[in-house]
Amino acid sequence: MASSPRCARSSPRERGAARVSPLGRARSLAYASGSLAVDVVGPILAWIPYLYAPPADLPGAAALLPAASVGVLLFVGRFVDGFAEPIVGWASDRADTRWGRRLPFVLFGTPVLVASFLGLFFPPFGPGQSLATGVWLAVVNTIFWCAFTAVVAPYLALLPEIATTSEERTRVSTWMTAFSIVAIVGGNLVLGAVVAEFQGGRAWLGVHFDNGFEPQALGIAALAFFFFYLSVAFVRERPRADGDPPHLSLRAAVRESLRNPAFLPLVIPLSVFLIGVNVVVTAVPYLGRAVLHASEAEAGYGAAAVYVSAGLSLPLVGRATAHWGKKATYAGALLGISALFAAIPLVAVSPHPTATYLALMIALGLPVGALLVLGKVLIADVIDADYERTGLRREAMYFGMQGLMTKVSFGVGPLVATQLFDRFGNTAEHPLGILLCGPVAAALGVLGWLAFRRYPLP
Template identity: 30%
Template sequence: MPERSAPAGEISLARLAAYGQMVVPLAVVGLPLAIYIPPFYGGTLGLDLALIGTLLMLARFSDVVTDPLIGRLSDLTRTRWGRRRPWILAGLPVMVISAYMLFLPPEGAGALYLLGAIVALYFGFTLIVIPYGAWGAELVGGYEERNKVTGSREIFLVAGILLALLVPVLATEAVETSGTGQAVTREAMASLGWLTVILVPLCGFVLLAFVGEPPARLDVPGAAKTAGPAEMLRQIRPLLKNGPFRIVLLSSVCGALAGSVNASVAILFYDHVAGIGEEGLVLILVLFTAALAGTPLWVRLGARLGKHKAIALAGLINMGAFAIIPFIIYGLKPLDAEYVLPAMFAVTIVRGATMSASGVLGMSILADVADLDTLKTGEQRTGFLFSFLGMVRKIFEAAGVGIALPIVSWFGFNPGLEENSQAALFSLLAMYCLLPLLLWLASIAIIWRYPISPARQERLRRALRLKEARRALHSAAS
């Protein structure tokens, strides 16, 4: 399909849906990486938990090379089908094959098998997610319109997460394996594998066929068209001089580390500390249902309060709810264990209602930062911005897993035991709750300093249009 210009005003609901639905299979794959893989490969397949954490961390480091490379190459690509489509098309079969390997491992699958499957899956993610995110940032230019694009993506993301939560439960119940004592069974993981095999090509077709790409802005003949090491370093320097981008980067680092530490031990916390077993999966379902319901609210608040202030507000509310968890475990649980589930249910609803704010508004903020970068460098590098931020986030997400799982293992925690020591259980609480609270507080304090308001963003857009017009006149004259 040939490239089409982005609309100047409203973006249609059909186009929003066609773009946003691509994240459904990405969420179906991404959720297990965060919460299912450690208990499945550790508890069900019997791999050492600390080893799993190390492998997940090592696999993430492959993105240090591939993320910025794919981002830069997608910025430079020029085809009749657009810049982003060819890379997404290449990523679809990689995602399908690697997801099948990861979710349907053969008997006796060990550490090398897990490492290979995850590295391949991460590469498939990079081929799809980096061009896809840049594509969304370029669809529209308005401050509020970008919230709608990221809001659509977040709604479909949460829908995909809910699907990834429900399908394994239904698959497990269908074969009556609930009495195995395993939070994550082979049947549950197999259901996710087959769901991914079906959804990835289907959603990819809808995206590639029905969403047009805008042309590259400020595309100057003679500009650097390479992606070698020296050129990649040259591309990074303007980013690090970009004040708003530095704020987004540092805030994202803290948030990514907090989320990774928390998610990597979530199911283990529900099983061994909260003592609610399989009800923990219900809480995760409640969390993302509340997130789905809260998404439209944060789209509106981002426009009314400013994107960064809305993110900070959501973070403070989330922290207030999350800080109650230690009191539930050490206050309510000794009185009556029956109190734990309803108390965690209430906390989870509040947390869920706020959690979509960063996903919706954070990516919308990055699109605004890309405008500033384009104005300063004279080159549209949206793919590189998204890939560089994504690379750094992935490093700290990997570090979160590599920190949390070895720490709880060092304290003697063993997911295969029915009873663990109090020190081991406290280490789970610390990784699930206490350390993330400190990191989220730092993330909120940093993003509060973000300087691009709606008025400044509109000035950036006007300056970009003026620069494009001057460049067009210069090209016509020459």
């Protein structure tokens, strides 16, 4: 008896693997370098509240907006961008161009991303023009994050398509993590120091800058532009085959993503956890003067220490994953970070606050390294589970749906932190709003860990 067409053909995983040649070291490194472009913007973006709403006791500083208003306006951009994520993912999965499905988004979206990024750090309105500044921040921030999504979601969607085995994905993901660490460590090492050095404005290379954010934004924009293009310069996407299943409508694609039994148990815990992470990230710039009684430089050094430690921990992440499995290692990292967040108020009562702060940040490195590596691997596993179930290649749709939920978290975190600043204070005389960010983040992390226990894949 003749076999059915479904039984006669190879599995979706086998067909996908057969169409893509193994990645060589050079192509893998070039693709992974895109993570530097993704993450080089992160440290300075976390300081936007400090730029627009510096603490009242900062010498010579003038607030452009109240802290609570900055949090609300930043949330608007993230909220709008969250809904852009699945649309970009759906459009990328359906795209059919001579360059492929993903590459056009990176090629044409990068200039918009870079231009809007610069706009965030060169607001054209000064103190006393709150309405105009607020509109500028809301609009430019929204454009930036939508452009960021249009570039990064298709870039990340290439990973499960060009790396077809678990070993290859783990290797590329590890290199991506290494590039991310270089970007984040480098940014945090210089960010606070340059902000402190340029306090009140100064000239550099014959150009006057009003603050330390402006020269850094120019350099970061150049790096992002270069590495986004390098990351896709040598990528050859999987060719579309006649046997590929038809595309789904946007509504059907969203519905099918939510029906994947592994998807929501991964992204809901991550979204809750990321709210807490971004509460702490927003608080870090204010720690230097208000809690450590030092400068912005020390706050930046602590953030850099997290990722130096994370980089050194990467070999241990591989061993832990081999011994305990991906799910258990990821869950342990969630709990470890939550415990360390809860300890942040101890910095204020320590006789050596800077040393205590740096010790906490170094300890955070091990669980952070695990999350950085395994986050990409787990979502690739979820995509594979969908591919086996439906036969559809929908990498960008999954990254888009993940972004819909996590981008809102990135907006809620600063919103929560700035409300704490507004209610309880963010100055040396009244630092409680800064210190409360740690326990609030810890509680959210524990909730994320509890929810992740329902994740069904190993």
